[in-house]
Amino acid sequence: MKTSSLLSACLLLLWACNAQTGNEPPYTNALVHESSPYLLQHAHNPVDWNPWGEAALKKARDEDKLLLISIGYAACHWCHVMEEESFEDTTIARIMNEHFVPVKVDREERPDVDNVYMTACQMASDGSCGWPLNAFALPDGRPVWAGTYFPKGQWKDILEYFIKVYAEERDKLEAYAGRLAEGIQASGRPKPVEEAVLFTEEEMGEVVEQFLNNIDFKKGGRPGAPKFPVPNTYEFLLQYHHLAGNEKALEAVTATLDNMGNGGIFDHLGGGFARYSTDADWKVPHFEKMLYDNAQLASLYSKAWQVTKKERYREIVFQTLEFIGREMTSPEGGFYSSLDADSEGEEGKFYTWQKAEVDSILADERRSAVFCDFYQVKKGGNWEHTNVLYRKDNVEKILTEYNLSLNELTQFLAQARKKLFEARSRRVRPGLDDKILAGWNALMLQGYLDAYRAFGEQAFLDKALRSGQFITQNMLKDGYRLDRNYKDGRSSINAFLDDYAFTAHAFLSLYEATFDEQWLRRAEGLAQYALAHFQDEETGFFFYASALDPPLFARKMELEDNVIPSSNSAMARALHRLGTVLYEKEYLEASTRMLQAMAPRFTATTQPQYFSNWCALYADVAFPYYEIAIVGPDYQKLRDEVLARYLPNAVLLGGPDEGGLELLKGKLQGAETFVYVCKKNVCKLPARGVEEALEQMR
Numbered sequence: 046m047k048t049s050s051l052l053s054a055c056l057l058l059l060w061a062c063n064a065q066t067g068n069e070p071p072y073t074n075a076l077v078h079e080s081s082p083y084l085l086q087h088a089h090n091p092v093d094w095n096p097w098g099e100a101a102l103k104k105a106r107d108e109d110k111l112l113l114i115s116i117g118y119a120a121c122h123w124c125h126v127m128e129e130e131s132f133e134d135t136t137i138a139r140i141m142n143e144h145f146v147p148v149k150v151d152r153e154e155r156p157d158v159d160n161v162y163m164t165a166c167q168m169a170s171d172g173s174c175g176w177p178l179n180a181f182a183l184p185d186g187r188p189v190w191a192g193t194y195f196p197k198g199q200w201k202d203i204l205e206y207f208i209k210v211y212a213e214e215r216d217k218l219e220a221y222a223g224r225l226a227e228g229i230q231a232s233g234r235p236k237p238v239e240e241a242v243l244f245t246e247e248e249m250g251e252v253v254e255q256f257l258n259n260i261d262f263k264k265g266g267r268p269g270a271p272k273f274p275v276p277n278t279y280e281f282l283l284q285y286h287h288l289a290g291n292e293k294a295l296e297a298v299t300a301t302l303d304n305m306g307n308g309g310i311f312d313h314l315g316g317g318f319a320r321y322s323t324d325a326d327w328k329v330p331h332f333e334k335m336l337y338d339n340a341q342l343a344s345l346y347s348k349a350w351q352v353t354k355k356e357r358y359r360e361i362v363f364q365t366l367e368f369i370g371r372e373m374t375s376p377e378g379g380f381y382s383s384l385d386a387d388s389e390g391e392e393g394k395f396y397t398w399q400k401a402e403v404d405s406i407l408a409d410e411r412r413s414a415v416f417c418d419f420y421q422v423k424k425g426g427n428w429e430h431t432n433v434l435y436r437k438d439n440v441e442k443i444l445t446e447y448n449l450s451l452n453e454l455t456q457f458l459a460q461a462r463k464k465l466f467e468a469r470s471r472r473v474r475p476g477l478d479d480k481i482l483a484g485w486n487a488l489m490l491q492g493y494l495d496a497y498r499a500f501g502e503q504a505f506l507d508k509a510l511r512s513g514q515f516i517t518q519n520m521l522k523d524g525y526r527l528d529r530n531y532k533d534g535r536s537s538i539n540a541f542l543d544d545y546a547f548t549a550h551a552f553l554s555l556y557e558a559t560f561d562e563q564w565l566r567r568a569e570g571l572a573q574y575a576l577a578h579f580q581d582e583e584t585g586f587f588f589y590a591s592a593l594d595p596p597l598f599a600r601k602m603e604l605e606d607n608v609i610p611s612s613n614s615a616m617a618r619a620l621h622r623l624g625t626v627l628y629e630k631e632y633l634e635a636s637t638r639m640l641q642a643m644a645p646r647f648t649a650t651t652q653p654q655y656f657s658n659w660c661a662l663y664a665d666v667a668f669p670y671y672e673i674a675i676v677g678p679d680y681q682k683l684r685d686e687v688l689a690r691y692l693p694n695a696v697l698l699g700g701p702d703e704g705g706l707e708l709l710k711g712k713l714q715g716a717e718t719f720v721y722v723c724k725k726n727v728c729k730l731p732a733r734g735v736e737e738a739l740e741q742m743r
Contacts (some may be wrong), residue, residue: 046634046638047143055104055262056239057183067649069425070089071089072089072090072091072094073088073089074087074089074090074093074094075087075093075094075095076086076088076094076095076096076149076455078096079096080530080532080533080535080537081119081151081153081154081480081530081532082119082477082479082480082679083117083118083119083121083149083153084096084149084151084152084479086119086125086128087128087132087149087178088119089129090128090132090133090138091132091133091135091138091142092132092137092141092142092147093132093138093141093142093147094147094148094149095115095146095147095148095149096148096149096150096306097148097149097150097155097158099595101146101148101495102184102185102186104146104456105146105184106136106184106185108146108281109184110144110184111144111145111146111147111181111182111183111184111189111211112145112146112148112180112181112182112183112184112417113141113145113146113147113148113180113181113182113484114148114150114158114162114179114180114181114182114188115132115147115148115149115150115177115178115179115180116149116151116152116158116159116162116176116177116178116179116180117148117150117151117176117177117178118151118152118153118176118383118478119151119153119154119382119383119385119478120320120333120334120382120383120384120385120386120476120478121177121333121388122171122178122331122333122386122392123175123176123177123193123194124177125202125387125471126194127177127194127195128373130196130197130200131195131197131200133347134197137197137199137200137201138397140201140204140205140208140606141204144204144208144211145181145204145207146184147659152176152178153383153478153480153482154380154480154482154530154538155220155538156543156589157540157541157589157590157594157597157630158597159178159615160589160601160603161188161310161597161598161599161601162178162180162182162188162190162352162690162738163178164229164232164547164599164601165190165191165225165332166178166180166191166192166193168225168229168232169188169189169190169191169225170190170191170192170226172481173192173193174191174192174193174196175193175689176193177193177194178191178192178193179191179192179193179195181207182222183218183219184223185598186597186598187223187471187598188222188225188226188229189207189218189222189225190207195344196522197251202524206686212253217358220682221419223519226403226598226599228680229432229599229601230599230600230601232237232601233561233601233603233604233605234584234602235584235601235602235639235642235643236584236605236642237583237584237585237642238585238638238642241362241641242622242640242641242644242645244640244644244663244666244667245273245667246289246667246668248292248648248667249285249660249663249664249667250669251288251558251648252647252648252653252660253282253285253289253291253294253670254661255442255650255651255653256278256281256282256294256297256653256657256660257293257294257297257655258298258651259651259652259654260300260301261299261325261436262296262300263269263299263300264300264302264326264327265297265300265302265304265305265327266301266302266304266305266327267654268325269325270322270323270324270325271321271322271323271324271331272321272325272327272340272628273320273321273322273323274305274318274321274322274341274342274608275607275608275654275657275658276312276338276342276344276608277341277606277609277658278301278657279297279298279301279345279349280344280348280657280661281657281658281660281661281664282294282295282400283295283298283345283348283349283352283691283693284661284664284694285664285691286298286352287691287693288664288668288693288694288695289668291496295352295353298349298361299349299353299355299516299668302345302346302349302358304326304327304504305318305327306346306357306358307327307435307436307437307438308322308326308327308328308360308435308436309322309327309328309329309330309331309428309433309434309435309552310322310327310328310330310680311361312313312334312368313420313435313436314434314435314462314465314466314469315364315368315371315372315466315469316341316361316363316364316365316366316367316368316517317333317334317339317364317365317368318332318342318365318371319331319333319386320332320333320334320335320338320386322674324708327435328427328428328433328435329428329433329627330389330393330433331661332386332392332395332475333383333384333385333386333479334368334383334384334391334474335382336369336373336380336381336383336482336485336486336488336489337384337485337488337608337609338608339365339368339373339489339492340369340380340485340488340489340492341492341609342361342365342492343362343365343366343369343489343492343493343495343496344449344492344496345493345553346358346361346362346365346565346689347492347495347496347498347500348499348693350362350493350499350500350732351498351499351689351690351691352691359499359500359673361534362496362499362500363500365497366492366505366508369489369492370508372384374508375479375481376403377515377519378490378515379481379486379512379515379516379519379531380481380486380512381477381478381479381480381481382478382479382480382481382482383477383478384475384476384477384478384487385475385476385477385478386475387475387476388472388473388474388475388476389473389510393431394473395471395472395473395474395475396433396434396469397428397431397432397433397470398422398431398432398434398465399426399431399432400417400422400423400424400432401442401640402417402468403417403422403432403465406465406468407461407464407465408704411447412457412527414447415423415443415447415449415457415458415461416457416458416461417447418439418443419436419439419454419458420432420434420435421434421435421436421437422438424705434580440454449518457556462490479532480530480531480532481531481532482529482530482531483516483520483527483528483529483530483531483540483544483547484529484540484541484543484544484546484547484548484564485547486515487516487544487547487548487550487551487552487607488547488551489512490509490512490513490516490551490554490555491547491551493505493506493508493509493512494506494509494551494555496577497558497688498558498688499510499689502687506558506559509555510555513551513552513555513564516548517567519531520534520536520540521567523566524574525570525571525573525574526539526540526574527539527540527545527571527574528540528599529544539590539591539593539594540591541589541590541612542575542579542587542588542589542590542593542603542612542613542616543589543608543609543612543615545574545575545579545616546571546575546612546616546618546619547615548568548571549568549569549572549575549616549619549623550568550615550618550619550622552564552565552567552568552571552592553565553568553622553623553691555694556568556626556698557688557696557697557701558688560680560684560698560699560700560704562700562704562705562706565626565627565706568619568623569623570626572616572619572620572623572632575587575616576635578591578593579591579592579595580635581602584642585635585638585642586602586604586613586642587602587612587613587616588601588602588638589601589602589603589612590598604643605655605656606654606655606656606657606658606659607655610657610658611658612680613639614643614656614658614659614662615658617635617636617639617640617659617713618636618658618661618662618665619634620635620636621633621636621637621662621665621666622631622668622696624636625670625696626672626696626698626706626708627706627707628706628707628708628726628727636662637666638658640663640666643659644659644663646659647659647660647663661693664694666696668694668725669694669724669742670694670695671692671694671695671696671722671723671724671742672695672696672698672708672711672722672723672724672726672728673687673692673695673696673697673698673699673720673721673722673723673738674698674699674709674720674721674723674728675687675697675698675699675700675718675720675721676693676699676700676701676702676703676712676713676714676718676719676721677701677711677713677714677716677717677718677719678701678716678718679700679718680699680700680718683718683720683734684697684699686735687720687735687738690735690739692742695737695742707726708723708726712728712731714731718733718735719731719732719733720732720733720734720735720737720738720743721738722738722742729741
């Protein structure tokens with residue numbers, strides 16, 4: 046009896062010890078102290094990861110080891126794959142730990158680090174470059190080679206190759222690293238302006254022809270696959286259509302927005318857009334959802350609605366902003382960064398459907414048939430044995446086949462989407478990257494403002510104001526210095542140029558929507574800070590990182606526009622708008638100097654889409670650009686009427702009195718409210734109404 050009791054007690058103790066041990070991860074590295082969700086995903090790898098910083102560089106120098114810098118982000122599908130295949134493998138981890146100093150970087154937190162090593166990849170690798178980005182560098186940080194995802198076997202071979210080369214041919218690595226570092230530092234560096242460039246409407250028209258040569262007018266976007274939403278390209282073409290009346294430019298915009306809105310890249314149940322389409326039809330997305338895409342697309346669809354009044358564009362904006370409010374907004378009013386592509390280890394599982402599942406949820410054979418016909422749901426699946434929801438132009442066919450009116454079909458589809466959305470909400474959700482980035486939040490703030498301008502919804506303005514207050518209270522420091530990142534009640538990481546440019550632009554837009562001069566002063570404070578700490582005196586352009594930051598081996602400038610406009614083009618446009626509103630020649634001259642240097646690049650290329658935001662600034666300068674001042678007791682009503690119009694070539698200012706702005710002096714006329722249309726502070730006769738003022742602009 047005693048023996049049995051003793052044995053039971055020992056077994057119970059052993060079980061308790063094992064249970065306790067089982068609750069603790071077998072490996073923990075230095076990333077466990079970080080806040081980035083991406084870094085925390087790797088905190089319990091057997092790889093001895095270090096966060097980027099001086100400590101990791103010192104460790105490499107002290108131990109005389111190569112740095113192995115692996116860069117990714119939380120929503121990156123192939124980052125997860127490489128982690129599971131290689132970074133969770135103890136054999137691979139042992140090789141990495143013994144022979145390298147492994148460093149993990151969240152590219153969204155540290156785009157400066159990502160930029161220099163991505164440039165290294167583009168210069169040093171014959172293969173494609175993307176994420177995860179894996180770079181090998183000398184202990185001082187200078188890269189010797191970089192590539193992207195590799196399967197485990199190939200990754201092991203690459204590790205062993207660099208171990209051997211570092212041991213036996215270090216001199217060659219040193220020499221190559223020196224040449225590569227020089228190339229990275231020089232890459233993309235603008236030349237100072239040698240002679241003034243004349244900005245003309247004719248030359249802008251020639252550039253637009255090159256844009257249109259790169260458009261798939263049947264499917265929208267650029268020809269072929271994959272297809273990426275690049276909102277700034279279509280914002281520029283919409284702007285050019287307004288300025289020059291070019292119908293082909295508008296067709297390029299509507300072809301793209303129509304096809305994107307029908308495709309599987311748009312979430313037809315929950316709203317919002319995925320990162321890109323893997324095919325040429327916008328049908329099958331890469332399912333991650335990024336804040337910056339949805340922010341810019343909310344702006345673009347809102348502006349396109351102002352021009353076309355297409356009801357589908359309005360639906361897309363409202364559904365996208367519902368998604369942002371529901372899934373991407375923090376309790377404090379900031380906006381989260383992204384949703385993962387994967388759930389339960391499978392890409393797109395949260396968003397795709399089996400037909401039998403749809404039939405069961407809708408519980409009505411005819412209703413399910415209508416829904417499945419409309420959203421292309423097939424018994425065997427429309428993609429890899431499952432179904433992505435997307436639309437075709439088959440409404441008339443469905444109305445005839447099922448004997449429905451358009452109103453009946455619309456109501457039925459809304460009810461069906463609601464049922465399926467509720468069922469989907471019970472699934473395992475994709476991971477959320479809940480860090481809050483200043484620049485991306487400013488893009489989302491602008492998205493809400495553009496939606497407010499188009500649709501007049503007070504809730505959109507309220508969200509924008511709340512976002513502005515969040516950035517001001519949590520990320521804007523004394524002297525107008527910004528922090529880039531906010532998480533868990535704490536802001537961190539000295540902000541980069543795009544954070545300043547996008548936030549200054551958004552704050553100026555908040556001023557236009559409210560005529561509250563505090564936003565204008567904050568926008569100017571951010572611009573002044575950028576001029577003091579980022580600008581290169583020789584060229585007039587701006588470095589990506591502040592002069593106050595610990596220097597990397599190369600200090601880069603970001604010039605080409607991509608999915609997000611480049612930080613230099615964004616700052617140049619912000620300075621142009623600020624200079625116009627404040628009548629500040631310093632800002633206007635700084636903006637013009639940058640445009641003078643960039644114009645030869647995009648006026649001479651067949652691929653001007655990589656300079657779309659620069660092209661928008663060129664159009665601002667080549668075509669008439671107006672100040673619209675509204676002063677008097679009825680300013681709010683007239684301001685809101687102007688806001689509702691699509692006017693890309695104007696800035697708006699005013700209030701009940703003349704306030705503190707140079708351009709408003711002398712414009713208050715007793716108890717009447719007037720609208721003044723001005724160019725370069727020279728105004729036409731005051732107008733009593735918006736239509737009269739707009740006629741002066743025509």
